[in-house]
Amino acid sequence: MLRLSLPGASGQGAHPQRALLGVTALLFASATALTITWCVSMAAMGGMPMPGDWTLSMAWMRMPGQTWPDATMRFLGMWVVMMVAMMLPSLLPMLWRYRIALSRVCAACPARLTALAGVAYFAVWTAVGLAVYPLGMTLAATEMQQSALARAVPILTAAVVAAAGAFQFSRWKSHHLACCRASPACGPVSADVVSAWRLGLRAGQDCVACCANLTSILLIGGVMDLRAMAVVTTAITLERLAPNGERVARAVGVVMVVAGLFLAARAAGLG
Numbered sequence: 001m002l003r004l005s006l007p008g009a010s011g012q013g014a015h016p017q018r019a020l021l022g023v024t025a026l027l028f029a030s031a032t033a034l035t036i037t038w039c040v041s042m043a044a045m046g047g048m049p050m051p052g053d054w055t056l057s058m059a060w061m062r063m064p065g066q067t068w069p070d071a072t073m074r075f076l077g078m079w080v081v082m083m084v085a086m087m088l089p090s091l092l093p094m095l096w097r098y099r100i101a102l103s104r105v106c107a108a109c110p111a112r113l114t115a116l117a118g119v120a121y122f123a124v125w126t127a128v129g130l131a132v133y134p135l136g137m138t139l140a141a142t143e144m145q146q147s148a149l150a151r152a153v154p155i156l157t158a159a160v161v162a163a164a165g166a167f168q169f170s171r172w173k174s175h176h177l178a179c180c181r182a183s184p185a186c187g188p189v190s191a192d193v194v195s196a197w198r199l200g201l202r203a204g205q206d207c208v209a210c211c212a213n214l215t216s217i218l219l220i221g222g223v224m225d226l227r228a229m230a231v232v233t234t235a236i237t238l239e240r241l242a243p244n245g246e247r248v249a250r251a252v253g254v255v256m257v258v259a260g261l262f263l264a265a266r267a268a269g270l271g
Contacts, residue, residue, distance in 0.1 A: 020099055020114065024092055031084035035229070038078050042224045050143060052151040059223045060133075060140035072133055078224065079129035083122060086233045087207065090180070090240040091121060094203055098189070106191035113196040120200025121207070128208055132219065154267035160220050162260025164213035168253025174246060176210035181245050211236050217256070 047055035059078070062071040095114055102110035143150045167173055180203075189195065208215075211232075218225075218232045239249040 017096065017099065019111070020096065021092075024088060024095070027084065028088045031081050031088070035078075035082050035085045036226065038081070039224045039226045039229075048144070050150045050153065051147045052154050054154055054157075056140055056143065057223060057225075060136045071137075072130075075133045076126065076129050079132070080122065080126055082224075082229065083125040083129070086229060086236065087122075087125065089233070089237050091118065091203070091207075093241065098199065101189045102191055105189060109191050113191060113193070116193060116196040117200035117203070120197045121204040124201060124204025124208060128215075136219065136223070155264060157220050158260050158263035158267055160260075161217055161263055162257050164217050165253045165256025165258075165260055167213040168249050168256065173210065173213070173249060176206050177239060177245060177249055179206040180210050180240055 042058055045058050047057055048061070050056050059075060062068065063074075066074070095118055098117055099110050099114045102113055106113075143153065189199075214232050214235055218228050235252045239245045239252060242248045
């Protein structure tokens with residue numbers, strides 16, 4: 001059973017910590033509800049049937065009358081809200097510990113600086129979304145024009161899933177997972193805006209590096225697919241918060257490799 005231990009949950013300083021928990025829960029619930037609404041709306045619109053018996057997500061396509069800047073901002077809005085819903089559970093312990101550390105050196109600024117660190121963290125994910133959209137849009141356009149590439153997408157998807165699973169066993173993954181699981185606020189902290197921003201940026205960069213392979217599955221499997229998001233969110237949260245995160249990460253890797261082989265067999269008509 002996964003047990004999340006949050007220091008300072010009782011006793012002195014409990015009220016501010018409960019406030020942080022309440023605000024985070026409200027933000028998570030709102031982002032999740034909005035993400036589900038968008039996903040349902042996207043599913044109702046359907047997708048474009050492609051050679052190879054798969055469907056191209058409408059997330060990579062412009063709506064009628066939209067300009068490219070409008071489409072980019074629409075995607076970015078969905079992306080940021082989706083990232084809040086997916087990443088906030090695994091980010092909360094870091095914000096919690098940072099809030100406690102700040103309260104020891106500055107009684108008046110913990111809430112503001114904790115919020116700033118969270119904004120910086122999601123600013124990193126916003127930058128990722130800005131990079132991802134033109135790549136996804138270009139790939140989608142190419143797939144619509146090149147039927148040979150479109151037919152190869154199912155087997156390419158299987159290869160990405162299997163490779164992402166193998167990545168779970170890499171030193172890169174182990175290093176960045178350790179960084180994400182460590183408490184950046186366990187030592188002395190500086191109660192200033194620049195330090196809070198840098199802490200959030202560093203946490204965001206480690207997070208992006210740690211779950212790049214899991215994010216790739218989300219992108220290739222359907223960026224607004226609720227099932228894909230639920231699976232990826234669960235995997236990220238477990239490997240960050242479970243007592244033995246590296247063992248969990250490896251177990252997730254095994255499941256992903258098996259899933260990739262299954263998808264490859266199905267794409268080859270063997271299943």
